[in-house]
Amino acid sequence: MTFVLGAVFAGLLLCFIFIIRLYAVVKTGHKSKPGAKGPVAVLVVAGSGGHTTEILRLMESLSSSYTPRHYVIADTDRMSQEKVCTFESSKQQSDSETQFTIHRIPRSREVRQSLSSSVVSTLNALQYSLPLVFRLRPDMVLCNGPGTCVPLCAAALLLGILGMKKVVIVYVESICRVQTLSLTGMILYPISDYFFVQWSSLRDKYPKSIFLGRIV
Amino acid sequence: MKKVFVTVGTTSFDELIETITSAEAAQALKARGYDCLVVQVGRGALLPDADSCPHIRLEAFRYKNSLAEDIERADLIISHAGSGSCLEALGAGKPLLVVVNDKLMNNHQLELAKQLHIDSHLLYCTCSTLTETLRTMDLSVLRPFSPGQPQNFANFLDKALGIK
Numbered sequence: 001m002t003f004v005l006g007a008v009f010a011g012l013l014l015c016f017i018f019i020i021r022l023y024a025v026v027k028t029g030h031k032s033k034p035g036a037k038g039p040v041a042v043l044v045v046a047g048s049g050g051h052t053t054e055i056l057r058l059m060e061s062l063s064s065s066y067t068p069r070h071y072v073i074a075d076t077d078r079m080s081q082e083k084v085c086t087f088e089s090s091k092q093q094s095d096s097e098t099q100f101t102i103h104r105i106p107r108s109r110e111v112r113q114s115l116s117s118s119v120v121s122t123l124n125a126l127q128y129s130l131p132l133v134f135r136l137r138p139d140m141v142l143c144n145g146p147g148t149c150v151p152l153c154a155a156a157l158l159l160g161i162l163g164m165k166k167v168v169i170v171y172v173e174s175i176c177r178v179q180t181l182s183l184t185g186m187i188l189y190p191i192s193d194y195f196f197v198q199w200s201s202l203r204d205k206y207p208k209s210i211f212l213g214r215i216v
Numbered sequence: 217m218k219k220v221f222v223t224v225g226t227t228s229f230d231e232l233i234e235t236i237t238s239a240e241a242a243q244a245l246k247a248r249g250y251d252c253l254v255v256q257v258g259r260g261a262l263l264p265d266a267d268s269c270p271h272i273r274l275e276a277f278r279y280k281n282s283l284a285e286d287i288e289r290a291d292l293i294i295s296h297a298g299s300g301s302c303l304e305a306l307g308a309g310k311p312l313l314v315v316v317n318d319k320l321m322n323n324h325q326l327e328l329a330k331q332l333h334i335d336s337h338l339l340y341c342t343c344s345t346l347t348e349t350l351r352t353m354d355l356s357v358l359r360p361f362s363p364g365q366p367q368n369f370a371n372f373l374d375k376a377l378g379i380k
Contacts, residue, residue, distance in 0.1 A: 030376070032377075033377055033378030034377055034378070035374065035377035035378040035379030035380070036378035036379075036380075040377055040379065050299060050300045050303075053300070057364070057366050058366050058369055058370075060366060061366035061367050061369060061370035062370050062373070063370065063374070063379070065374070065379045139377075140377065168377065170373065172369070174299075175299070175303070175328065175364065176299040176324070176325060176327065176328045177324075177327065177328075178327040178328055178330070178331040179327055180324070180327070182324075194372075194373070194376060196369065198364070199331065210372070212365070212368040212369060212372060213364070213365060213368065214363075214364035214365065215364050215365055215366050215368055215369040216364045216366060
């Protein structure tokens, strides 16, 4: 009996610590200034089609302080890898060393996939995301909507919760979203450190979001 | 030669292809001085023959690696409501008429097309009103669409992350 009570108590305590840590990691994200120490390692989630086009527009604007760049692509997506490589080779690098890598993980949600089966495939994708994020240890995750963002951001959050590294989560909602957030956006809104929207109607509905006009 | 480019992206939208290649629509285009119609039909079942439309020069194809060239050559673009197609056409500075597929329900892509219509960047109709719209539309009401400013994002992020 005492053992069971002890186990329950330990479990509750762990949950409590987890929640406190989660809260601390999410709330203090704004104080994290990885750029002050040197180059910022970025993990970029390249979705598919329009998502990839939009995220590469954003990457184009970032200076060489954002190095290295690790691109993560869903493994059913054939087009994105080509787009990323074209983009990176057009980026004029003064040094010859390659500053980017490409990684593939299983897609966590196909378009129109049901919510319940999405949960299963997201858990499957998490299996691949965790080791990848723990190995790369980026300073920042940049994503804009494909479902693949969710397990990667969860893994990034876990690095912070375990006290290993605070990863700044930057989410940019697609320009296609005018009145409502995407499913991924709704999930990542509470945990992202900087959440950008591109229409004022969304900023009015989501007070934490950042609106700088259209940015892609 | 004044060209019209019709695009449905990666979707299928046979009703649009059928309507735009009909004799009435072709005559409406002709009356406005358009004499060439290029149609990209995507996954649709309908791939019209070049001689199926006697009133106007017609070219049809399913897909190309890039539609940029067709967009660049067009004087008017007629597109489905897909965000990618809309943004590409507007980015090229072309007058755009979006034809909404009213058989698709809850299509979130409509959000963007509707907003761009409210902001006077594009004209908006359905297949049933397409021919009438081609007759009566006034392209001079359209306002140019300025490209987004990713630099604002970069500046914000530099500051937020402490990059000097």
